[in-house]
Amino acid sequence: MLKKKNIAWMLVLMFVAGIALAGCGGNSAKTANGGKVLVFAQGSDPRGLDPAYVDDGESAKIMNQIYEGLVRYKPGSTEIEPLLATEWSVSPDGKEWTFKLRKNVKFQDGTPFNAQAVKFSIDRQLPPQRKDDMPYAAFVYDGVKKVEVVDDYTVKIIMEKPNAAFLANMAMALAAPIVSPAAVKKYGDKFVEHPVGTGPYKFVKWDKGQQIELTAFDGYWGEKPKVGKVVYKFVKENSVRASELMTGSVDIMDGVDANDVKTLESKGIKMIKSPGMNINYMGFFTYKKPFNNLLLRKAISMAINRQNLVDYLYQGNATVAANGMLPDFIPGYAKDIKTYDYNPEEAKKLLAEAGYPNGFEFTAITYSNPRPYNPVNGEKLAAAIQAELAKIGVKMNIKSYPWKEYKQVLFDGEGDAYFYGWIGDNGDADNFLMLLDSKEIKDSLNSSKYANPKYDALLEEGRTTLDPAKRVTIYHEAQKLIAEDAPWVFISHSVDMAAARPNIKGFALHPTGIHWLDVVSKE
Template sequence: MKKKILAMMLSLVVVSSLALTACGKNSSSTNGDKKSTPKTLVYAQGADPRGLDPAFVDDGESAKVIVNVYEGLIKYKEGSTELEPGLAKSWEISSDGKEYTFKLREGVKFHDGTPFNADAAKINIERQLPPKATEDMPYASFTFGEVEKVEKVDDYTVKIKLKKPYTPFLANLAMSLAAPMVSPAALEKNNGNLNENPVGTGPFKFVSWKKGESITLEKNNEYWGDKAKLDKVVFKFTKENSVRASELMTGATDIMDGVDPNDVQKLKDNKINVITENGMNINYMAFNTERAPFNDPRLREAISYAINRDELVKFLYQGFAEVAKAPLPSFIPGHNDKVKSIEYNPEKAKQLLKEAGKENLSVKIITYSNPRPYNPVNGQKLAEAVQNYLSKVGVKATIDVYQWKEYKEKTKQGEGDILFYGWTGDNGDADNFMSLFDSKEIKSSLNVSKYNNPEVDKLLSKARQTPNGDERNNIYKEMQDVIAKDAPWVTISHAKDMIAASPKVKNFKIHPTGVVFLKNVDKE
């Protein structure tokens, strides 16, 4: 009897052991199966977006999120500004350059289930045309200003008719702002504005926005093309460069932008990948040319002579930026490498101030607190450096610093005599940069210096109707000479694009437009 009881006990032990082993194997398999473990990528940037409706924003922080939620008719090839089909699978341009006919993809749906078709495309463009366009649509005139009307040819064909030939139009349709398509049903549900509730066709869907903290996106499993490799993306907002760098090194985040040149070596020492590319951008100081004192070009010239850009760029950016002699980066067709920009000459600055009777000039500077792609050290440091140069020629400058969203509103309202700004090119076309001097863009706030010169407007119009080539490039070169004499800006630098990423992040590429396309990015 004892032998039978002992045998039964041993059998129970064996069975229990096998069961526990099996459970252990299943648990290990589940936890170790990479396919079943959700992949979350945390991307750290310096500020919240202004909004998430591509028709109502004009800033890079917004665009980085927007390009992952929405898509346009045309898109860029990976890592370049070359164009390829997006939601339009093909297009034709009339011989007179005034009609663009797009064949649309079939079977594409917005995240809310609304079908994408010719009606949707028509609604998206027409809401940014008069009389529907509103003053808070900063890119509407820039992108669709030459559109006369939009016609639905059939359910999957749409025709856009222009008032006159407009060479940059096709490139503009690939931009991350204004051009992306939003859900018509969502527009109706949200009173025509999706800044808080974005609904696109892109590889990721919007989940939530905790203001001042983060935005969460999730994979769109119904996406019409190749699905995203990541299950979730969190855009985290941290103003301080050093804090973002520390969080990246500790593994709290996976990617950061706005890399401070002072942190580069420390990041590399901690096995963080620092990726750099030549930046398609301009970092500049703008004068408010609409009112005194800087409606006087003599004073703009005087202040320009007071600033040692070579020293400034070397000190602040430590080899990760180059002095900008012109608004256009050197690799964009139309760049004028012979433009006569104003060089550092403090004695000349004092002389011009004296001649203008402004030897005791006082000015108000406004700037931003966060880093920008064109100015990774932040606007306050840049403003303080300029303030120091101005003091050396007898100009007293005060500085008001604002968080980015508030700063954008202040510049729109015309606050400040001097302000700091920048631009990252949307499409690789010279017009995209030179339009910042278009008097028509004062109202949209893209022309932050409120510069108005009929000669520049005339040259811009001529360039837009001229086919790509030497003739068009020469018009832009002439324009840069005119602007250099008027000095509405002090062009400071072209920054290198810099991103820092954990070695766990795979297939991340910097895009020239400064936005972050995450569909093909993976994480170990």
């Protein structure tokens, strides 16, 4: 087995070495900093590059180089610091937020950034302009009534109700970034492929299925990027990305397979690790048969040995999500709440009680590429769980799709169950718990289409409560409901991992899954 793996690695390395000189790392016109090009390899194309219309990390990582919001997260944490807003204040009742804006900032199309641009970016995501395919709008702007331009560099956001997480939401890479009004009007529906923001890098071109090219924005208001050109290269297989990293065809990669860590380190590659603000799960379509039956959801949950999955698939680079969806460092995490533990004999009893003494058959959909919360990819995870369920007489059929196609079939509700995950956006408990809020069904974030009025009421109470201690108590009760109802099998929290060549300096992972490449140098 070991010999076969070594031979496979050698073949991959020989292949990659043969094409490395033709790869994107060694081409291109001269750019700033001596013509250096920084190549980042990720698992798939983004779904798009308009922050109002996407909901995935592959999109967020790239958009974070192009756009900026009013505020941003500090490196390494979810504390908030100024960005396009230099200062802000909130009224005592939490219903009026006033932002003072940075002056002398331009969008990458040369148009000025001002309060009118902020109003435009938010207004298009509020009713009546909001569209059904704006997945994050309802979440980020929850409670927002209207936006008022006080003057060219002051904007006021009026809330219908307080939102305890609002400022953290405004730092997110999805929905919150400010877009060029002129570019949106120019490109219309095609703006999703022609992004224009105020960030340190501007968009050049997108070769679908291959790469996206960015170049340093000469008119950027802040410190100029250390490398003049960035290429995001799309390579589905973890092992191929790792091979290209070792040969120098790419400079940085994410989605590192646990099986490749030792090999990479032996070649002098730097591993970057941080605790993952994520959840890896198997979801049930709770609104239709067979998984509208709680007994079946509990049976499947008890039939899966999550510790074995973590040990076998992730080799110490993940932890079992024993207490539900929240990572243990999120305020509101409830360590005293337990999800359904591995108990195959009890699972069989539940199957019989539900009317399936000889088991049953269902279809689960999954994704073919790696994800930060599941770096081995959805197919491997699904296959491992398929084997577990066979032990109690349950046959799980698997249908796999590339990432972009997968998002659509998931939204359409194909099959009976699905594999998915979540990367926290802002460090707030609500950002995880809202994934099962019934009002997020329409916006596609609640993929299970789970609905529990008591749970919804608790989340609403938590959002509008400004006292942190009271919010924790509310969220503990919400997590207890979810643990009992089992709309998901809570599998694991993955350690965030990336890898970089030794000549790359300054690259760091952020808990939200994004990164900043303008601070990265290539020596």
